Amino acid sequence: MKYRLLSKLRSSLILIFLFASGLVVSNLAYSGDDNSGFNQLQEILISYGFVVKQEIPPKIDNSGLRPYGLMNSKTKTIWINPVVFELGNAQAVLVHEAVHAAQNCAGEGQMSLLNLDLEPPQFTRPYFMRYHSYRREIEAEAYTVQVQTDSLAIAIKLLEQHCS
Numbered sequence: 175m176k177y178r179l180l181s182k183l184r185s186s187l188i189l190i191f192l193f194a195s196g197l198v199v200s201n202l203a204y205s206g207d208d209n210s211g212f213n214q215l216q217e218i219l220i221s222y223g224f225v226v227k228q229e230i231p232p233k234i235d236n237s238g239l240r241p242y243g244l245m246n247s248k249t250k251t252i253w254i255n256p257v258v259f260e261l262g263n264a265q266a267v268l269v270h271e272a273v274h275a276a277q278n279c280a281g282e283g284q285m286s287l288l289n290l291d292l293e294p295p296q297f298t299r300p301y302f303m304r305y306h307s308y309r310r311e312i313e314a315e316a317y318t319v320q321v322q323t324d325s326l327a328i329a330i331k332l333l334e335q336h337c338s
């Protein structure tokens with residue numbers, strides 16, 4: 175699944191700059207009321223030149239909803255919908271967007287797969303199977319990292335590997 179669509183679809187996908195984390199429901203990962211992990215990851219993203227805005231994302235996703243998180247890969251801007259702090263999944267949403275940030279670094283401004291050693295857990299499939307083609311593989315990586323028990327550490331490592 176990782177390589178076969180890459181060359182064919184990359185050129186068309188470059189036109190899609192906005193990557194939304196959409197329907198990340200809070201039961202995918204509960205990070206609680208302690209925002210220290212969120213704050214740490216936010217600082218690291220900023221140190222790599224990303225802008226993190228705790229604002230309602232300026233796009234509606236393909237379900238007609240405001241996504242929980244969104245990244246514009248061209249401007250390296252990440253929006254985190256403030257509602258996620260109430261839902262208790264702010265860290266998981268930022269981890270998801272941080273994976274997209276690492277993908278952005280890996281592709282030097284285009285989204286590129288990180289080729290993780292992790293396989294998507296079965297229960298994450300509905301979240302990325304609603305996407306198509308290369309975008310599906312990009313999202314599969316973000317959801318796969320997001321649901322790991324050490325997701326924060328993995329996201330930080332991916333940023334180090336691809337953005338330094």
Ligand SMILES: [Zn+2]
Nearest residue numbers: 193194195316
């Ligand atoms: Zn995503």
